[in-house]
Amino acid sequence: MIYLDNSATTRPHPQVVETMKRAMESYYGNPSSLHQMGVEAETVLKQAREVAASYLGCKPGEVIFTSGGTESNNTAIKGVAFQYQNRGKHIITTQVEHPAVYDVCKQLEGLGFTTTYLPVDRDGRVSLEDVKKAMRPDTILVSVMYVNNELGTIQPVAEIGQWLKQFPKVLFHVDAVQAVGKIPLRLKDSGIDLLSVSAHKFYGPRGVGILYKREGLIIHPLLMGGGQEGGVRSGTENLPAIAGMAKAIRILSELGTGETARLEKLLQQLRQGISAIEGCRINTPASGTAPHIMNISVPGVKAEVLLHALEERGFLVSTKSACSSKANEPSRVLVSAGIDRDCALSSLRISLGRENTEEDIKSFLSALGECVSSLRTQMKVKA
Numbered sequence: 387m388i389y390l391d392n393s394a395t396t397r398p399h400p401q402v403v404e405t406m407k408r409a410m411e412s413y414y415g416n417p418s419s420l421h422q423m424g425v426e427a428e429t430v431l432k433q434a435r436e437v438a439a440s441y442l443g444c445k446p447g448e449v450i451f452t453s454g455g456t457e458s459n460n461t462a463i464k465g466v467a468f469q470y471q472n473r474g475k476h477i478i479t480t481q482v483e484h485p486a487v488y489d490v491c492k493q494l495e496g497l498g499f500t501t502t503y504l505p506v507d508r509d510g511r512v513s514l515e516d517v518k519k520a521m522r523p524d525t526i527l528v529s530v531m532y533v534n535n536e537l538g539t540i541q542p543v544a545e546i547g548q549w550l551k552q553f554p555k556v557l558f559h560v561d562a563v564q565a566v567g568k569i570p571l572r573l574k575d576s577g578i579d580l581l582s583v584s585a586h587k588f589y590g591p592r593g594v595g596i597l598y599k600r601e602g603l604i605i606h607p608l609l610m611g612g613g614q615e616g617g618v619r620s621g622t623e624n625l626p627a628i629a630g631m632a633k634a635i636r637i638l639s640e641l642g643t644g645e646t647a648r649l650e651k652l653l654q655q656l657r658q659g660i661s662a663i664e665g666c667r668i669n670t671p672a673s674g675t676a677p678h679i680m681n682i683s684v685p686g687v688k689a690e691v692l693l694h695a696l697e698e699r700g701f702l703v704s705t706k707s708a709c710s711s712k713a714n715e716p717s718r719v720l721v722s723a724g725i726d727r728d729c730a731l732s733s734l735r736i737s738l739g740r741e742n743t744e745e746d747i748k749s750f751l752s753a754l755g756e757c758v759s760s761l762r763t764q765m766k767v768k769a
């Protein structure tokens with residue numbers, strides 16, 4: 387099987403698995419315990435925090451360990467909303483966020499908050515101008531994702547962050563779950579107050595992530611208890627997963643930008659090959675995207691049918707994002723980008739990763755060509 391669903395999740399690196407095994411066997415003390423086992427576990431935790439901080443370009447105290455992207459997003463958005471509701475109840479986000487942001491805003495609307503969902507252009511990109519227009523005296527939070535998980539579009543997060551600096555009371559949250567390890571992140575002077583990270587998207591374990599919270603910023607904790615993670619996220623830390631994530635981050639740092647360049651080349655190869663297949667349309671913009679996501683449509687062919695035809699030939703891809711792929715409705719993200727319903731219903735996401743090679747792309751393209759041609763012939767016969 388050739389795995390081309392790396393935006394859904396990635397295969398943990400063998401060294402990550404080894405690190406986690408060692409942490410489970412040797413560091414099972416509770417980091418909050420005062421005895422030697424506790425101190426040893428706390429040291430592992432401290433080292434992991436330093437590794438994460440150095441990668442993100444922030445201070446170790448600004449790293450909060452969570453259970454992943456969903457929790458980081460919920461903690462950031464609800465944490466700000468509940469803490470600062472006396473200042474205002476208006477939130478700005480986009481129409482193309484992951485449900486872990488979009489549905490959180492919807493939920494807050496039920497609690498008396500109002501949300502502006504910014505439109506996007508044909509590339510799935512929001513504009514700073516629209517952020518400016520949406521600003522109100524009662525705005526307390528702007529939440530914009532870094533890289534869109536369906537189209538791969540990079541949002542103008544740097545520009546928005548710079549502009550928002552003149553409103554110190556309006557907080558800026560960024561869902562960077564699809565960005566880590568794919569595009570350079572620099573938190574210092576970015577204007578970003580809160581940023582979400584998830585380890586399983588970069589060859590780390592599932593169920594662990596980071597919420598970066600700018601030093602001095604107070605947010606309402608969602609989980610109360612033992613006061614771990616600076617009181618923002620109570621609960622005994624998942625040390626093996628955190629150690630595994632730190633290992634995955636170390637590997638990212640070692641690989642540097644070479645891997646991004648390699649993925650960009652593979653994505654280009656994919657784009658060229660797909661453009662030559664009759665009946666295929668490319669939804670991912672030609673520039674300004676992350677190097678690992680390619681969204682395509684074969685109008686008239688149901689996405690699941692194509693997905694399973696590819697699976698029979700040994701290729702694993704996905705329809706929409708993995709989290710919402712079971713609902714039989716067109717993707718909110720693609721529809722927001724002006725892609726027609728028919729196209730949106732037939733869209734597939736191919737997402738590349740560290741293990742994919744030029745050879746994989748070549749054989750995938752030939753399988754895709756065969757599947758599309760035979761499914762389109764079947765359609766014509768039926769019609």
Ligand SMILES: Cc1ncc(COP(=O)(O)O)c(C=O)c1O
Nearest residue numbers: 454455456484486535563564584
């Ligand atoms: C952009 C984005 N945000 C958040 C999440 C949720 O992350 P997690 O699976 O760690 O909860 C995902 C996962 O697909 C994502 O792509």
